[in-house]
Amino acid sequence: MPTLTIDNKTVTVPEGANVLEAAKRLDIVIPHFCYHEALGSVGACRLCAMKFLEGPAKGIQMACMVEAKDGMVVSTQDEGAVDLRKHVIEWLMMNHPHDCPVCDEGGECQLQDMTVAGGHGIRRYGGLKRTYNNQFLGPFVYHEMNRCIQCYRCVRTYQDYCGGTDFGVLGCNQRIYFGRFRDGPLESVFSGNIVDACPTGVFTDKTFRFHSRYWDLEEASSVCPHCSLGCATIPGARYRELQRVRGGVNKETNGFFICDRGRFGYGYANHPDRPRIPRIGDREVSWDDSLEEARGRLADIAHRHGPAAIALLGSPRASLEANYRLLTLAHHLETDRIAFEAHPERDRTARVVAALSDKNSRSLEEIRNSDFLLLVGADPLNEAPMMALAVRQAVRRGAGAALIDPRPVGLPFHAVHLPLAAGRLSEFLQAVCAGTFENFSRQERTILEGIAERLRRAQRPILIGGGDLLGAAGVRDLLRTSEKLSKEDRPCGAALILGGPNSYGAALLSGETSDFNGILDGISEGRIRALVCLESDPFTDHPDLSRSRSALAKLDLLIALDCVPTTTAEKANIFLPVKAPAESAGVYVNNEGRMLAFASVFDPGTPIRVTGGGDHPPRVFEPGTPRNPPMSAWSVLGALQNRRESLNSLRREMEGEHARLAGLASLDPETDGRRVLPGGGRFEIPEIPAIPTEEKAFDLISIQSLFGSETLSAFSPVLDPVRPVPRFLMHSADAAEIGLAAGETLRVTTDRGGFELPVALSEVMARGCLFIAHLKGSPVDLPFPGVRFAARVDRRKES
Amino acid sequence: MNLWRGIKGSIQPFGITFRNIFRKPSTIQYPEQKRTPAPRFRARIILTRDPDGGERCVACYLCSAACPVDCISMQSAERPDGRRYATWFRINFSRCIFCGMCAEACPTLAIQMTPDYEFSKREPLTLVYEKEDLLVDHGGKDNEYNYYRHAGIGVVNPRGGNPDEAPPVDIRTNLP
Numbered sequence: 008m009p010t011l012t013i014d015n016k017t018v019t020v021p022e023g024a025n026v027l028e029a030a031k032r033l034d035i036v037i038p039h040f041c042y043h044e045a046l047g048s049v050g051a052c053r054l055c056a057m058k059f060l061e062g063p064a065k066g067i068q069m070a071c072m073v074e075a076k077d078g079m080v081v082s083t084q085d086e087g088a089v090d091l092r093k094h095v096i097e098w099l100m101m102n103h104p105h106d107c108p109v110c111d112e113g114g115e116c117q118l119q120d121m122t123v124a125g126g127h128g129i130r131r132y133g134g135l136k137r138t139y140n141n142q143f144l145g146p147f148v149y150h151e152m153n154r155c156i157q158c159y160r161c162v163r164t165y166q167d168y169c170g171g172t173d174f175g176v177l178g179c180n181q182r183i184y185f186g187r188f189r190d191g192p193l194e195s196v197f198s199g200n201i202v203d204a205c206p207t208g209v210f211t212d213k214t215f216r217f218h219s220r221y222w223d224l225e226e227a228s229s230v231c232p233h234c235s236l237g238c239a240t241i242p243g244a245r246y247r248e249l250q251r252v253r254g255g256v257n258k259e260t261n262g263f264f265i266c267d268r269g270r271f272g273y274g275y276a277n278h279p280d281r282p283r284i285p286r287i288g289d290r291e292v293s294w295d296d297s298l299e300e301a302r303g304r305l306a307d308i309a310h311r312h313g314p315a316a317i318a319l320l321g322s323p324r325a326s327l328e329a330n331y332r333l334l335t336l337a338h339h340l341e342t343d344r345i346a347f348e349a350h351p352e353r354d355r356t357a358r359v360v361a362a363l364s365d366k367n368s369r370s371l372e373e374i375r376n377s378d379f380l381l382l383v384g385a386d387p388l389n390e391a392p393m394m395a396l397a398v399r400q401a402v403r404r405g406a407g408a409a410l411i412d413p414r415p416v417g418l419p420f421h422a423v424h425l426p427l428a429a430g431r432l433s434e435f436l437q438a439v440c441a442g443t444f445e446n447f448s449r450q451e452r453t454i455l456e457g458i459a460e461r462l463r464r465a466q467r468p469i470l471i472g473g474g475d476l477l478g479a480a481g482v483r484d485l486l487r488t489s490e491k492l493s494k495e496d497r498p499c500g501a502a503l504i505l506g507g508p509n510s511y512g513a514a515l516l517s518g519e520t521s522d523f524n525g526i527l528d529g530i531s532e533g534r535i536r537a538l539v540c541l542e543s544d545p546f547t548d549h550p551d552l553s554r555s556r557s558a559l560a561k562l563d564l565l566i567a568l569d570c571v572p573t574t575t576a577e578k579a580n581i582f583l584p585v586k587a588p589a590e591s592a593g594v595y596v597n598n599e600g601r602m603l604a605f606a607s608v609f610d611p612g613t614p615i616r617v618t619g620g621g622d623h624p625p626r627v628f629e630p631g632t633p634r635n636p637p638m639s640a641w642s643v644l645g646a647l648q649n650r651r652e653s654l655n656s657l658r659r660e661m662e663g664e665h666a667r668l669a670g671l672a673s674l675d676p677e678t679d680g681r682r683v684l685p686g687g688g689r690f691e692i693p694e695i696p697a698i699p700t701e702e703k704a705f706d707l708i709s710i711q712s713l714f715g716s717e718t719l720s721a722f723s724p725v726l727d728p729v730r731p732v733p734r735f736l737m738h739s740a741d742a743a744e745i746g747l748a749a750g751e752t753l754r755v756t757t758d759r760g761g762f763e764l765p766v767a768l769s770e771v772m773a774r775g776c777l778f779i780a781h782l783k784g785s786p787v788d789l790p791f792p793g794v795r796f797a798a799r800v801d802r803r804k805e806s
Numbered sequence: 807m808n809l810w811r812g813i814k815g816s817i818q819p820f821g822i823t824f825r826n827i828f829r830k831p832s833t834i835q836y837p838e839q840k841r842t843p844a845p846r847f848r849a850r851i852i853l854t855r856d857p858d859g860g861e862r863c864v865a866c867y868l869c870s871a872a873c874p875v876d877c878i879s880m881q882s883a884e885r886p887d888g889r890r891y892a893t894w895f896r897i898n899f900s901r902c903i904f905c906g907m908c909a910e911a912c913p914t915l916a917i918q919m920t921p922d923y924e925f926s927k928r929e930p931l932t933l934v935y936e937k938e939d940l941l942v943d944h945g946g947k948d949n950e951y952n953y954y955r956h957a958g959i960g961v962v963n964p965r966g967g968n969p970d971e972a973p974p975v976d977i978r979t980n981l982p
């Protein structure tokens with residue numbers, strides 16, 4: 008731990024830190040561009056000059072390129088260094104256009120800040136400015152190349168950190184260019200990060216183009232609601248409209264970057280059809296009336312059919328507080344019919360993870376520092392994108408990675424891929440435990456033995472599993488395997504991808520209650536007459552749609568609380584609009600079991616863009632937001648129980664009730680969150696019906712797609728251009744057997760109905776499998792991810 | 807205790823008043839009579855146009871940020887030709903203190919102060935001026951400046967076509 012002196016102040020920094028970082032620790036900020044905490048330093052911008060007076064380095068040096076050493080004495084205010092910085096910023100500004108007023112970066116532009124900090128004011132150079140032509144980079148990123156100062160941050164983000172290959176630095180000499188070889192959409196699903204990384208306005212958020220200035224935005228620390236990782240985000244809103252999302256910093260989860268679903272999937276909060284007013288049937292009513300009606304009708308049903316005739320359904324995308332209030336609503340109504348996930352298998356999976364994973368659960372930061380990663384049934388790019396980047400960082404540092412998955416999984420890092428059929432993943436995990444691979448073919452055995460060997464030798468190995476493909480039993484096997492492979496001095500970790508941002512939290516609250524299938528049976532048999540749905544959509548999110556729909560149609564009373572126009576919201580007898588995640592404060596428990604608090608960014612209400620109809624806002628004086636704005640889900644549920652409370656008192660109550668949630672009340676959105684306490688419980692997995700196998704039948708598996716299957720991002724119109732086209736994915740050898748070519752239509756019949764879709768072929772997938780990438784809201788009712796069933800295929804005759 | 811000063815102080819003002827009775831008055835009979843204020847007088851604000859007739863304002867929000875009483879609001883947007891403009895632009899003159907900070911902040915010379923100080927109204931809402939009320943069809947105090955001819959992002963002139971710019975570079979050449 009070297010100790011050095013900067014501007015007469017001493018500081019001790021960790022081994023390997025550079026002098027710029029050391030100065031930052033002393034709150035001395037020297038202008039710099041190319042250094043970035045996640046990207047390291049390259050010494051490209053020549054701006055961070057400091058004078059080194061004592062120590063191994065002498066004279067004026069780039070501080071980001073000098074490793075801090077004991078006994079160094081450094082001056083940042085030395086005349087020579089200040090003068091050099093002033094000149095460098097003047098050179099950087101030589102070609103910069105005169106366009107801050109029309110540049111979206113203005114106000115949050117590091118170049119503006121550093122120019123002022125560097126002391127450059129009046130342009131002295133009289134020559135011509137260099138110019139470039141821009142490129143079309145797709146629907147998300149706008150390119151204005153004249154603003155570039157050649158710091159190389161974008162390439163280092165896109166290529167090095169995110170593993171993108173279609174964007175880079177071109178040209179030579181005075182013509183260095185940052186773009187693609189040809190115009191076209193950026194291919195990486197992390198493309199939006201170059202917007203955050205670029206210190207100037209070369210790359211700006213196209214979905215936010217010319218919307219607002221940074222200083223006018225309402226911003227707060229938030230958590231991404233689009234997958235189970237819970238990346239830190241900073242949404243920005245203005246005039247009651249969520250206008251953009253940028254990456255936040257959480258060292259334990261995402262680090263600095265986020266994926267494009269998290270960044271551009273925010274449109275649900277401003278969806279034109281978003282229901283914002285309480286409804287009874289089709290009639291819009293006031294909050295008081297709707298709550299009165301809901302309380303009255305629930306009491307009526309309890310009176311006529313008994314309290315057990317009321318069921319409640321929570322959700323992995325509702326906050327922990329809201330799910331908890333739903334649980335106490337069940338107690339209030341004296342019913343025990345409650346489930347926290349409409350998808351029974353995902354429910355079981357999350358409960359297994361919440362019950363069994365404790366010591367061995369690993370954060371993304373631990374994945375980044377691991378030295379061997381085995382992914383089983385996981386497609387991180389589609390299921391939890393930042394997980395893929397975490398593994399990539401480990402691989403960049405020399406870790407090995409292997410993937411056992413029936414799908415043709417694309418990954419931003421090198422990994423050994425063995426396409427094993429979905430049904431054999433558990434078998435594989437058990438074989439790893441036992442250490443013998445006798446049941447596998449010779450070729451498979453060689454690969455698997457190699458993987459097992461690496462797993463034994465690694466110091467910090469982590470098993471990564473996808474909840475959807477493994478299912479509850481597979482997840483249990485994975486957690487057991489990781490326990491089995493752990494030794495005293497060398498623990499083996501596990502990280503699992505779950506269904507939603509709060510799957511873990513919802514599972515924590517579930518305990519031993521029945522799953523949603525039990526509730527559906529109750530409804531079909533007439534025992535259950537009323538259902539309260541909290542931010543869940545059983546009409547589309549159940550693996551067996553015909554079963555859930557026919558049952559739900561029999562309900563006497565459906566109460567729905569949601570912030571998006573789902574089918575359930577449409578069909579509800581009483582609809583109660585609740586705040587979107589960015590509007591409310593709350594806590595999610597991510598896949599690792601980390602409680603992540605998010606703050607409320609803005610108050611909900613019809614955006615000015617809508618009330619003004621595109622023209623100027625209405626010319627009326629009005630106190631408060633127009634009409635009845637949505638309320639927080641937890642406060643609506645509290646009101647149904649006649650409670651009036653603050654978020655803090657609610658959190659304190661939860662902490663008292665649930666020992667595992669210790670520290671919840673003092674959770675701060677600005678921090679990295681806090682792990683829930685280990686459960687140490689055993690969870691008995693109920694018997695899972697075997698998948699009927701038939702001769703000549705295919706294993707039909709519905710899988711997640713990044714821009715298609717998640718509910719909130721499905722309501723985000725800016726993602727429409729990148730939505731997947733529904734189609735089957737099949738092994739080319741299987742296709743050849745039935746004489747099917749790529750692009751032809753395949754008809755599939757199952758006991759859950761038939762599908763007719765075009766087929767795409769692949770060679771790096773398991774034989775006998777058929778995949779459908781799920782697309783929420785597609786015209787074909789595709790089965791929800793996390794379900795497998797037998798399918799008979801039939802090549803459609805082209806007429 | 808200065809008796810003499812007290813007596814002088816009581817009498818002198820009568821003398822000064824008496825002297826001024828015979829001077830020409832400096833007040834005028836407003837509103838029947840009116841003065842012409844200096845051109846730089848700071849009163850009613852306008853949004854001007856560039857010499858080519860285009861709206862100068864690029865909705866950069868600098869005036870609204872500079873305004874000490876927060877009486878300017880707007881919404882920016884993009885025209886099909888890439889020009890940034892204000893879909894709506896509102897100044898609440900019942901709040902404006904005519905300090906001129908907005909005009910000083912404006913990088914495009916769009917927002918300018920005029921000497922038209924006569925616009926008291928009875929209804930506060932009629933003092934809320936929209937873009938239609940603010941926009942004029944001249945350049946105000948400067949009829950020459952067209953921001954886009956200097957901006958360097960190729961909206962009015964082609965890219966690299968401004969007076970201080972070189973044509974776009976060819977990034978595929980290897981020549982020095």
Ligand code: SF4
Nearest residue numbers: 155156158159161205
């Ligand atoms: S485009 Fe931005 S990030 Fe990339 S080199 Fe230029 S200024 Fe740096």
Ligand code: SF4
Nearest residue numbers: 231234238266269393
């Ligand atoms: S990886 Fe998941 S949590 Fe992170 S930004 Fe993407 S969708 Fe959001």
Ligand code: SF4
Nearest residue numbers: 873902903905906908
């Ligand atoms: S003159 Fe002053 S108070 Fe009036 S709009 Fe301009 S900045 Fe605001």
Ligand code: SF4
Nearest residue numbers: 863864866867869912
């Ligand atoms: S400062 Fe000038 S260009 Fe910018 S918004 Fe105001 S009037 Fe328009």
Ligand code: FES
Nearest residue numbers: 039052053055071
């Ligand atoms: S930050 Fe040190 S040279 Fe760029």
